[in-house]
Amino acid sequence: MEPGLVDGSRVCIIGGGPAGSLSALHLLNFARQKGIRLDVTIFEPRDYAALGPRGCKGCAGILSTRLLNGLASLEISLPKEVIQSELHSYSVHVDGDIIRIDQPDPRRRLVSVYRGGGPHLLPGEPPESFDRYLLSQACARGARLVRSSVKNVSSEKLPVVSTSRESYPADLVVLATGLSSNNPFSPSYGYRSPGTEIMVQDEVLRPADWPADEVKVYLKQPSGMIFGVLTPKGRCLNVSLLGHGLTQDAVTRFIDALEIDSDHLSLVGLCGCAPRIAVRPAKHFYGDRWVAVGDAAVTRLYKDGIGSAFFTAKTAMRIAVSEGITKHAFRKGYYPYCRSIAADNAYGQLLFRLWEITVRTPFLLEGWKRAVRCEMEVPSDQRIHMRILWGMLTGDELYKDLAYLFLRRPAVRGLLIGLRQTT
Numbered sequence: 001m002e003p004g005l006v007d008g009s010r011v012c013i014i015g016g017g018p019a020g021s022l023s024a025l026h027l028l029n030f031a032r033q034k035g036i037r038l039d040v041t042i043f044e045p046r047d048y049a050a051l052g053p054r055g056c057k058g059c060a061g062i063l064s065t066r067l068l069n070g071l072a073s074l075e076i077s078l079p080k081e082v083i084q085s086e087l088h089s090y091s092v093h094v095d096g097d098i099i100r101i102d103q104p105d106p107r108r109r110l111v112s113v114y115r116g117g118g119p120h121l122l123p124g125e126p127p128e129s130f131d132r133y134l135l136s137q138a139c140a141r142g143a144r145l146v147r148s149s150v151k152n153v154s155s156e157k158l159p160v161v162s163t164s165r166e167s168y169p170a171d172l173v174v175l176a177t178g179l180s181s182n183n184p185f186s187p188s189y190g191y192r193s194p195g196t197e198i199m200v201q202d203e204v205l206r207p208a209d210w211p212a213d214e215v216k217v218y219l220k221q222p223s224g225m226i227f228g229v230l231t232p233k234g235r236c237l238n239v240s241l242l243g244h245g246l247t248q249d250a251v252t253r254f255i256d257a258l259e260i261d262s263d264h265l266s267l268v269g270l271c272g273c274a275p276r277i278a279v280r281p282a283k284h285f286y287g288d289r290w291v292a293v294g295d296a297a298v299t300r301l302y303k304d305g306i307g308s309a310f311f312t313a314k315t316a317m318r319i320a321v322s323e324g325i326t327k328h329a330f331r332k333g334y335y336p337y338c339r340s341i342a343a344d345n346a347y348g349q350l351l352f353r354l355w356e357i358t359v360r361t362p363f364l365l366e367g368w369k370r371a372v373r374c375e376m377e378v379p380s381d382q383r384i385h386m387r388i389l390w391g392m393l394t395g396d397e398l399y400k401d402l403a404y405l406f407l408r409r410p411a412v413r414g415l416l417i418g419l420r421q422t423t
Contacts, residue, residue, distance in 0.1 A: 003289070004169060004324045007036050011320075012170040013143075014150045014162040014184060016123065016135050017057060017115075017158075019294025019309035020176035022332035023140040026073050026314045027174075030321040040143040041168065042163070043150050048116050048132035051271075055116025055129065057178055058201060058275025060231055060240045060307065062087070063130075064396045067307040070314070076137055078113075081128040084234035085112045085212055088391055094365065099372050101386045110394055112233045119203040119236060119271030127234055155188045159289050172325045175285075175292040176309075179276045186329040189287060194295065195280030200241040202251040202269035206232055208342070211264075217393060218258060219359050226252045226356050228344055229393070236270065242302060245405025248274055281342045283333040286330035291316045298338045301348035304397025308341060351406070364423060371418035384411040 005011070011027060013020045031038045048055050050206050061084075071078070087110040103110070129223035141144050148163035153173055161168045161184075175191070177184075185191045192214075206212075216230045225243035232238075239251050251272060254266060275283040281298035285291070293316050294309035320332040358364045369384065375383040388405055391397035405411055 003326060005031065005169075005321055006039060007035065008039065009036075009171040009173065010039040010041065010168065011172045012159075012168055013040065013042045013174040014153070014161065015176035015178065015180070015296075016042045016046065016048075016138075016145065017131055017133055017176065017178055017294075019178065019296065020044065020057060020174070021131070021134040021143075022310050022313040023174045023293055023317055024139060024143040025076075025134075026317040027204030028138075028142050029074060030318055034321055035273045036143075036321075039330045040138075041146055042135070042138065042143050043146050043148060043163065044135070045147055045149045048129045048135065049126070051117045051122070053116075053271075053273060054120075054351055055131075055270040056271075056273075057115055057131075058199075058200070058273045059115050061113045061115055061130065061228070061233060061239050062202065062304075062394065063111050063113060064304045064307050064394060066304065066396065067310055068109055069107065071267070072309070076134075078111075078130070079128070079133065082113055082130050082133050083111045084114060085232040087112060087232070088213045090217055090370055090390065092217045092389065093332050093368070094359070097369060099241055099369065101352060101390050102380070104383070104387045104390055106378060108396060112231055112238070119171075121270040122203070122236065122269045124235075149182070153189070153290070154186050170313055171201055171289060172320055173290040175290065175296045175411065176294055176313070176422075178295040179278060179341065182297075185290075189290065191292065192279040192283040194298070196276040196283045197279050198246065198274050199277050200246045200248060200250045200272075200274050202235070202239045202272040203240060204234045204255070204266045204269060205238045206235055209266060210237065210301065212322045215393070218254070225250070225351065226253070226359070226363045237265075239269075242280065245275075256339055277305075281338060281356040285338070286316075286334060287327045291320070291330050291334065294392070298341045300341060300395055301345040301399070302352070303393075305394065312338065312341075314353050320365050327364075328353060347403040348392075351388075351399055351403055353391065355405075363419070366422045367415060367419035371414040374417065380422070382407070385414060 067252040090101045114127045115131050117126040152162045154160045158169045159173045212232050218228045219398050224245050228241045230237045278295050279298045293312045299305045299308040315337045316334050323329040388402050391402045
Protein backbone atom coordinates (compact mmCIF):
# COMPACT_ATOMS: atom_id res chain seq x y z
CA MET A 1 0.00 0.00 0.00
CA GLU A 2 1.36 3.42 -0.97
CA PRO A 3 2.15 5.94 1.82
CA GLY A 4 -0.68 8.37 2.42
CA LEU A 5 -1.91 10.99 4.85
CA VAL A 6 -3.34 9.73 8.12
CA ASP A 7 -4.50 11.23 11.41
CA GLY A 8 -1.80 13.58 12.69
CA SER A 9 0.15 13.82 9.40
CA ARG A 10 1.99 17.11 9.05
CA VAL A 11 1.71 19.02 5.77
CA CYS A 12 4.04 21.99 5.28
CA ILE A 13 2.91 24.52 2.69
CA ILE A 14 5.62 26.92 1.54
CA GLY A 15 3.95 30.17 0.51
CA GLY A 16 0.82 31.86 1.80
CA GLY A 17 -0.43 33.44 -1.43
CA PRO A 18 -3.50 32.10 -3.23
CA ALA A 19 -1.82 28.82 -4.20
CA GLY A 20 -0.77 28.16 -0.60
CA SER A 21 -4.03 29.25 1.02
CA LEU A 22 -6.07 27.29 -1.51
CA SER A 23 -3.90 24.21 -0.97
CA ALA A 24 -4.64 24.41 2.75
CA LEU A 25 -8.35 24.97 2.18
CA HIS A 26 -8.65 22.04 -0.24
CA LEU A 27 -6.52 19.80 1.93
CA LEU A 28 -8.55 20.46 5.07
CA ASN A 29 -11.77 20.00 3.11
CA PHE A 30 -10.75 16.63 1.62
CA ALA A 31 -9.33 15.45 4.95
CA ARG A 32 -12.58 16.31 6.73
CA GLN A 33 -14.54 14.34 4.13
CA LYS A 34 -12.28 11.35 4.77
CA GLY A 35 -12.51 11.74 8.53
CA ILE A 36 -8.84 12.47 9.26
CA ARG A 37 -7.22 15.39 11.09
CA LEU A 38 -4.08 16.94 9.67
CA ASP A 39 -1.46 19.34 11.00
CA VAL A 40 -1.33 21.95 8.21
CA THR A 41 1.34 24.64 8.50
CA ILE A 42 1.72 27.56 6.07
CA PHE A 43 5.05 29.38 5.91
CA GLU A 44 4.72 32.99 4.73
CA PRO A 45 6.77 35.99 5.93
CA ARG A 46 4.94 38.53 3.80
CA ASP A 47 2.30 40.83 5.28
CA TYR A 48 -0.44 41.00 2.67
CA ALA A 49 -1.89 44.11 4.27
CA ALA A 50 1.32 46.03 3.53
CA LEU A 51 1.30 48.68 0.81
CA GLY A 52 3.24 48.34 -2.42
CA PRO A 53 5.55 45.45 -3.35
CA ARG A 54 5.95 44.39 0.31
CA GLY A 55 2.38 43.12 0.29
CA CYS A 56 1.89 42.23 -3.36
CA LYS A 57 3.39 39.83 -5.87
CA GLY A 58 2.59 41.93 -8.94
CA CYS A 59 -0.70 40.94 -10.52
CA ALA A 60 -3.49 42.69 -12.39
CA GLY A 61 -5.83 41.14 -9.85
CA ILE A 62 -8.67 39.99 -12.10
CA LEU A 63 -10.72 37.05 -10.86
CA SER A 64 -12.63 34.96 -13.38
CA THR A 65 -16.02 33.30 -13.08
CA ARG A 66 -14.25 29.96 -12.98
CA LEU A 67 -12.37 30.99 -9.84
CA LEU A 68 -15.37 32.64 -8.16
CA ASN A 69 -17.42 29.48 -8.69
CA GLY A 70 -14.55 27.45 -7.30
CA LEU A 71 -14.40 29.60 -4.17
CA ALA A 72 -18.15 29.17 -3.77
CA SER A 73 -17.65 25.39 -3.77
CA LEU A 74 -15.45 25.93 -0.69
CA GLU A 75 -18.18 28.11 0.84
CA ILE A 76 -16.08 31.24 0.39
CA SER A 77 -17.84 34.40 -0.72
CA LEU A 78 -15.64 37.46 -1.14
CA PRO A 79 -16.67 40.41 1.05
CA LYS A 80 -17.65 43.57 -0.77
CA GLU A 81 -14.61 45.29 0.75
CA VAL A 82 -12.28 42.90 -1.11
CA ILE A 83 -13.93 43.34 -4.51
CA GLN A 84 -12.75 46.63 -6.00
CA SER A 85 -14.78 46.63 -9.25
CA GLU A 86 -17.31 44.49 -11.09
CA LEU A 87 -16.25 44.39 -14.75
CA HIS A 88 -18.91 44.11 -17.45
CA SER A 89 -17.32 45.21 -20.72
CA TYR A 90 -14.10 45.75 -22.65
CA SER A 91 -13.50 48.52 -25.15
CA VAL A 92 -10.75 47.88 -27.69
CA HIS A 93 -9.02 51.02 -29.01
CA VAL A 94 -7.10 50.70 -32.28
CA ASP A 95 -6.27 53.25 -35.00
CA GLY A 96 -8.84 55.73 -33.68
CA ASP A 97 -11.64 53.15 -33.66
CA ILE A 98 -13.34 51.87 -30.49
CA ILE A 99 -14.89 48.41 -30.44
CA ARG A 100 -16.98 47.69 -27.36
CA ILE A 101 -17.27 44.08 -26.26
CA ASP A 102 -19.91 43.38 -23.65
CA GLN A 103 -19.78 40.33 -21.44
CA PRO A 104 -20.94 37.45 -23.68
CA ASP A 105 -22.81 35.73 -20.84
CA PRO A 106 -24.37 37.97 -18.15
CA ARG A 107 -24.35 35.04 -15.72
CA ARG A 108 -20.55 35.11 -15.64
CA ARG A 109 -18.73 37.51 -13.32
CA LEU A 110 -15.40 39.23 -13.63
CA VAL A 111 -14.05 41.27 -10.71
CA SER A 112 -10.86 43.10 -9.80
CA VAL A 113 -9.09 42.89 -6.44
CA TYR A 114 -5.86 43.95 -4.79
CA ARG A 115 -3.48 41.16 -3.93
CA GLY A 116 -1.81 43.25 -1.20
CA GLY A 117 -2.68 46.44 0.62
CA GLY A 118 -2.76 48.54 -2.54
CA PRO A 119 -0.33 51.01 -4.20
CA HIS A 120 2.15 52.50 -1.75
CA LEU A 121 1.40 56.07 -2.96
CA LEU A 122 -2.39 55.72 -2.84
CA PRO A 123 -3.84 58.41 -0.54
CA GLY A 124 -6.46 57.62 2.05
CA GLU A 125 -7.48 54.29 3.54
CA PRO A 126 -5.82 51.24 1.93
CA PRO A 127 -8.13 48.72 0.23
CA GLU A 128 -8.71 45.23 1.56
CA SER A 129 -6.31 42.53 0.37
CA PHE A 130 -7.59 39.43 -1.45
CA ASP A 131 -4.54 37.39 -0.45
CA ARG A 132 -4.91 38.40 3.18
CA TYR A 133 -8.57 37.42 3.21
CA LEU A 134 -7.87 34.03 1.62
CA LEU A 135 -5.06 33.32 4.08
CA SER A 136 -7.32 34.26 6.99
CA GLN A 137 -9.91 31.78 5.73
CA ALA A 138 -7.32 29.00 5.63
CA CYS A 139 -6.24 29.78 9.20
CA ALA A 140 -9.84 30.01 10.41
CA ARG A 141 -10.46 26.49 9.10
CA GLY A 142 -7.51 24.91 10.84
CA ALA A 143 -4.22 25.88 9.16
CA ARG A 144 -1.40 27.33 11.26
CA LEU A 145 0.61 30.29 9.97
CA VAL A 146 4.35 30.59 10.59
CA ARG A 147 5.66 34.08 9.77
CA SER A 148 9.05 32.89 8.50
CA SER A 149 10.81 32.24 5.22
CA VAL A 150 11.78 28.69 4.42
CA LYS A 151 15.53 28.50 3.95
CA ASN A 152 15.84 24.88 2.93
CA VAL A 153 13.95 21.65 2.35
CA SER A 154 16.29 18.72 2.86
CA SER A 155 15.75 15.18 1.69
CA GLU A 156 15.97 12.70 4.54
CA LYS A 157 13.65 9.81 5.47
CA LEU A 158 11.00 12.52 5.58
CA PRO A 159 11.34 15.98 4.04
CA VAL A 160 12.54 18.53 6.59
CA VAL A 161 11.46 22.14 6.18
CA SER A 162 13.90 24.56 7.83
CA THR A 163 13.52 28.23 8.69
CA SER A 164 16.23 30.33 10.31
CA ARG A 165 14.91 29.28 13.74
CA GLU A 166 13.39 25.84 13.54
CA SER A 167 13.07 22.64 11.52
CA TYR A 168 9.83 20.83 10.71
CA PRO A 169 9.79 17.18 9.61
CA ALA A 170 6.87 16.80 7.18
CA ASP A 171 4.87 13.95 5.73
CA LEU A 172 4.11 16.15 2.70
CA VAL A 173 5.60 19.42 1.44
CA VAL A 174 3.61 21.68 -0.90
CA LEU A 175 5.58 24.28 -2.85
CA ALA A 176 3.32 27.30 -3.42
CA THR A 177 5.85 30.12 -3.75
CA GLY A 178 4.75 31.34 -7.15
CA LEU A 179 7.71 32.48 -9.24
CA SER A 180 9.96 33.25 -6.28
CA SER A 181 13.63 33.13 -7.23
CA ASN A 182 14.32 31.44 -3.90
CA ASN A 183 14.03 27.70 -4.54
CA PRO A 184 14.22 26.09 -1.09
CA PHE A 185 14.56 22.51 -2.31
CA SER A 186 17.92 20.81 -2.14
CA PRO A 187 19.29 19.73 -5.55
CA SER A 188 18.34 16.11 -4.90
CA TYR A 189 14.67 17.00 -5.51
CA GLY A 190 15.42 17.99 -9.11
CA TYR A 191 12.87 20.82 -9.16
CA ARG A 192 13.35 23.46 -11.89
CA SER A 193 11.32 26.68 -11.94
CA PRO A 194 8.99 27.61 -14.83
CA GLY A 195 10.11 29.65 -17.82
CA THR A 196 9.10 33.29 -17.50
CA GLU A 197 8.63 36.59 -19.30
CA ILE A 198 8.37 40.13 -17.95
CA MET A 199 5.13 42.09 -17.73
CA VAL A 200 5.14 45.81 -16.92
CA GLN A 201 2.52 47.24 -14.55
CA ASP A 202 1.58 50.32 -12.58
CA GLU A 203 -1.42 51.95 -10.92
CA VAL A 204 -2.79 55.44 -11.59
CA LEU A 205 -5.70 57.31 -10.06
CA ARG A 206 -8.98 56.68 -11.90
CA PRO A 207 -10.57 59.90 -13.22
CA ALA A 208 -14.02 60.61 -11.83
CA ASP A 209 -15.69 60.21 -15.24
CA TRP A 210 -13.86 56.99 -16.11
CA PRO A 211 -16.30 54.01 -16.27
CA ALA A 212 -15.95 51.88 -13.14
CA ASP A 213 -16.96 48.64 -14.89
CA GLU A 214 -15.20 48.92 -18.25
CA VAL A 215 -11.73 47.64 -19.10
CA LYS A 216 -10.01 49.55 -21.88
CA VAL A 217 -7.57 47.80 -24.21
CA TYR A 218 -5.13 49.69 -26.42
CA LEU A 219 -3.14 48.21 -29.27
CA LYS A 220 0.15 48.98 -31.01
CA GLN A 221 1.74 51.51 -28.61
CA PRO A 222 4.49 51.52 -27.45
CA SER A 223 6.78 49.53 -29.73
CA GLY A 224 6.96 45.85 -28.80
CA MET A 225 3.59 45.84 -27.04
CA ILE A 226 0.93 43.29 -27.95
CA PHE A 227 -1.66 45.18 -25.96
CA GLY A 228 -2.01 47.46 -22.97
CA VAL A 229 -4.90 47.16 -20.54
CA LEU A 230 -6.43 49.70 -18.15
CA THR A 231 -8.50 47.90 -15.52
CA PRO A 232 -10.65 49.72 -12.93
CA LYS A 233 -9.74 48.79 -9.36
CA GLY A 234 -11.76 50.98 -7.02
CA ARG A 235 -10.13 54.41 -6.92
CA CYS A 236 -7.39 53.36 -9.33
CA LEU A 237 -6.70 51.98 -12.77
CA ASN A 238 -4.32 49.09 -13.09
CA VAL A 239 -2.04 49.48 -16.12
CA SER A 240 -0.76 46.16 -17.52
CA LEU A 241 1.40 45.94 -20.63
CA LEU A 242 2.05 42.67 -22.42
CA GLY A 243 4.76 42.55 -25.06
CA HIS A 244 8.37 41.79 -25.85
CA GLY A 245 11.36 43.59 -24.38
CA LEU A 246 9.29 46.14 -22.46
CA THR A 247 10.99 48.27 -19.81
CA GLN A 248 9.49 50.05 -16.81
CA ASP A 249 9.30 53.38 -18.65
CA ALA A 250 6.92 51.69 -21.10
CA VAL A 251 4.00 52.63 -18.81
CA THR A 252 4.75 56.35 -19.15
CA ARG A 253 5.23 56.02 -22.91
CA PHE A 254 2.02 54.01 -23.16
CA ILE A 255 -0.13 56.55 -21.29
CA ASP A 256 1.51 59.42 -23.16
CA ALA A 257 0.60 57.76 -26.49
CA LEU A 258 -3.07 57.21 -25.62
CA GLU A 259 -5.70 59.20 -27.47
CA ILE A 260 -6.70 60.82 -24.18
CA ASP A 261 -6.04 64.32 -22.93
CA SER A 262 -2.99 64.04 -20.66
CA ASP A 263 -4.81 66.15 -18.06
CA HIS A 264 -7.53 63.52 -17.96
CA LEU A 265 -5.33 60.59 -17.03
CA SER A 266 -2.47 61.05 -14.61
CA LEU A 267 1.03 60.14 -15.76
CA VAL A 268 2.07 59.73 -12.13
CA GLY A 269 2.38 56.04 -11.27
CA LEU A 270 1.45 54.94 -7.76
CA CYS A 271 3.20 51.58 -7.61
CA GLY A 272 5.21 50.46 -10.65
CA CYS A 273 6.60 46.95 -11.04
CA ALA A 274 7.79 44.51 -13.67
CA PRO A 275 6.73 41.08 -12.42
CA ARG A 276 7.72 37.84 -14.04
CA ILE A 277 4.90 35.73 -15.45
CA ALA A 278 5.14 32.03 -16.20
CA VAL A 279 4.99 31.01 -19.86
CA ARG A 280 6.30 27.44 -19.56
CA PRO A 281 5.70 24.81 -16.86
CA ALA A 282 8.24 23.84 -14.24
CA LYS A 283 10.24 20.64 -14.60
CA HIS A 284 10.17 17.83 -12.05
CA PHE A 285 7.45 19.54 -10.02
CA TYR A 286 6.41 16.55 -7.90
CA GLY A 287 7.99 13.56 -6.21
CA ASP A 288 7.76 11.36 -3.15
CA ARG A 289 6.12 13.40 -0.38
CA TRP A 290 6.26 16.74 -2.22
CA VAL A 291 4.38 18.60 -4.95
CA ALA A 292 4.37 22.10 -6.47
CA VAL A 293 1.13 23.94 -7.25
CA GLY A 294 0.07 27.19 -8.92
CA ASP A 295 2.70 29.26 -10.72
CA ALA A 296 5.43 27.12 -9.17
CA ALA A 297 4.16 24.23 -11.30
CA VAL A 298 2.07 25.39 -14.26
CA THR A 299 -0.38 28.20 -14.94
CA ARG A 300 -2.55 29.46 -17.76
CA LEU A 301 -0.73 31.61 -20.30
CA TYR A 302 -0.99 35.34 -19.42
CA LYS A 303 -4.47 35.07 -17.85
CA ASP A 304 -6.34 33.64 -14.85
CA GLY A 305 -3.29 32.66 -12.84
CA ILE A 306 -5.25 32.59 -9.58
CA GLY A 307 -7.81 30.30 -11.21
CA SER A 308 -4.96 27.96 -12.16
CA ALA A 309 -3.74 28.07 -8.56
CA PHE A 310 -7.20 27.01 -7.38
CA PHE A 311 -7.47 24.00 -9.67
CA THR A 312 -3.88 22.76 -9.49
CA ALA A 313 -4.12 22.96 -5.68
CA LYS A 314 -7.47 21.16 -5.70
CA THR A 315 -6.19 18.36 -7.94
CA ALA A 316 -2.92 17.87 -6.04
CA MET A 317 -4.57 17.87 -2.62
CA ARG A 318 -7.27 15.46 -3.74
CA ILE A 319 -4.59 13.04 -4.91
CA ALA A 320 -2.63 13.47 -1.67
CA VAL A 321 -5.65 12.61 0.48
CA SER A 322 -7.31 9.92 -1.63
CA GLU A 323 -4.52 8.29 -3.64
CA GLY A 324 -1.25 8.82 -1.82
CA ILE A 325 1.75 11.13 -1.54
CA THR A 326 4.24 9.22 -3.66
CA LYS A 327 5.75 10.26 -6.96
CA HIS A 328 3.73 7.50 -8.61
CA ALA A 329 0.45 8.82 -7.19
CA PHE A 330 1.14 12.37 -8.34
CA ARG A 331 2.30 11.18 -11.77
CA LYS A 332 -0.89 9.20 -12.21
CA GLY A 333 -3.39 11.76 -10.92
CA TYR A 334 -1.78 15.22 -10.90
CA TYR A 335 0.59 15.29 -13.84
CA PRO A 336 -2.13 14.68 -16.49
CA TYR A 337 -4.05 17.72 -15.27
CA CYS A 338 -0.95 19.93 -15.39
CA ARG A 339 -0.13 18.58 -18.83
CA SER A 340 -3.62 19.58 -20.02
CA ILE A 341 -2.96 23.18 -18.91
CA ALA A 342 0.35 23.20 -20.77
CA ALA A 343 -1.34 21.77 -23.86
CA ASP A 344 -4.05 24.43 -23.71
CA ASN A 345 -1.34 27.09 -23.44
CA ALA A 346 -0.02 25.94 -26.83
CA TYR A 347 -3.35 27.01 -28.30
CA GLY A 348 -2.98 30.26 -26.40
CA GLN A 349 0.45 30.86 -27.91
CA LEU A 350 -1.07 30.33 -31.35
CA LEU A 351 -3.97 32.72 -30.68
CA PHE A 352 -1.76 35.49 -29.31
CA ARG A 353 0.67 35.06 -32.22
CA LEU A 354 -2.18 35.32 -34.74
CA TRP A 355 -3.50 38.36 -32.90
CA GLU A 356 -0.06 39.99 -32.95
CA ILE A 357 0.20 39.42 -36.71
CA THR A 358 -3.30 40.81 -37.23
CA VAL A 359 -2.60 43.96 -35.23
CA ARG A 360 0.56 44.68 -37.20
CA THR A 361 -0.96 43.96 -40.63
CA PRO A 362 -3.28 46.83 -41.67
CA PHE A 363 -5.21 44.73 -44.20
CA LEU A 364 -5.93 41.95 -41.68
CA LEU A 365 -6.72 44.40 -38.89
CA GLU A 366 -9.23 46.31 -41.01
CA GLY A 367 -10.88 43.05 -42.07
CA TRP A 368 -11.16 41.94 -38.44
CA LYS A 369 -12.68 45.28 -37.41
CA ARG A 370 -15.27 45.03 -40.17
CA ALA A 371 -16.12 41.46 -39.12
CA VAL A 372 -16.67 42.65 -35.55
CA ARG A 373 -18.85 45.56 -36.69
CA CYS A 374 -21.03 43.10 -38.60
CA GLU A 375 -21.44 41.07 -35.42
CA MET A 376 -23.03 44.09 -33.75
CA GLU A 377 -26.14 43.37 -35.82
CA VAL A 378 -26.61 39.75 -34.69
CA PRO A 379 -27.67 38.27 -31.32
CA SER A 380 -24.95 38.18 -28.66
CA ASP A 381 -24.61 34.38 -28.77
CA GLN A 382 -23.55 34.66 -32.45
CA ARG A 383 -20.79 37.22 -31.90
CA ILE A 384 -17.92 34.78 -32.35
CA HIS A 385 -15.01 37.18 -32.83
CA MET A 386 -16.10 39.21 -29.81
CA ARG A 387 -16.30 36.08 -27.70
CA ILE A 388 -12.82 35.00 -28.82
CA LEU A 389 -11.27 38.33 -27.90
CA TRP A 390 -13.16 38.44 -24.59
CA GLY A 391 -11.80 34.99 -23.76
CA MET A 392 -8.24 35.97 -24.66
CA LEU A 393 -8.40 39.14 -22.59
CA THR A 394 -10.02 37.60 -19.52
CA GLY A 395 -8.89 33.97 -19.50
CA ASP A 396 -12.52 32.99 -18.89
CA GLU A 397 -12.50 30.18 -21.48
CA LEU A 398 -10.01 27.54 -22.52
CA TYR A 399 -7.71 28.64 -25.33
CA LYS A 400 -8.45 25.36 -27.12
CA ASP A 401 -12.16 26.18 -27.23
CA LEU A 402 -11.40 29.69 -28.51
CA ALA A 403 -9.10 28.32 -31.22
CA TYR A 404 -11.80 25.92 -32.38
CA LEU A 405 -14.28 28.80 -32.46
CA PHE A 406 -11.88 30.75 -34.64
CA LEU A 407 -11.62 27.85 -37.12
CA ARG A 408 -15.36 27.21 -37.35
CA ARG A 409 -17.28 28.27 -40.43
CA PRO A 410 -19.12 31.30 -38.93
CA ALA A 411 -15.88 32.93 -37.73
CA VAL A 412 -14.00 32.20 -40.95
CA ARG A 413 -16.91 33.40 -43.09
CA GLY A 414 -17.21 36.63 -41.09
CA LEU A 415 -13.50 37.33 -41.41
CA LEU A 416 -13.50 36.62 -45.16
CA ILE A 417 -16.43 38.98 -45.65
CA GLY A 418 -14.60 41.65 -43.67
CA LEU A 419 -11.44 41.18 -45.73
CA ARG A 420 -13.38 41.42 -49.02
CA GLN A 421 -14.92 44.71 -47.85
CA THR A 422 -11.45 46.20 -47.34
CA THR A 423 -10.47 45.73 -51.00
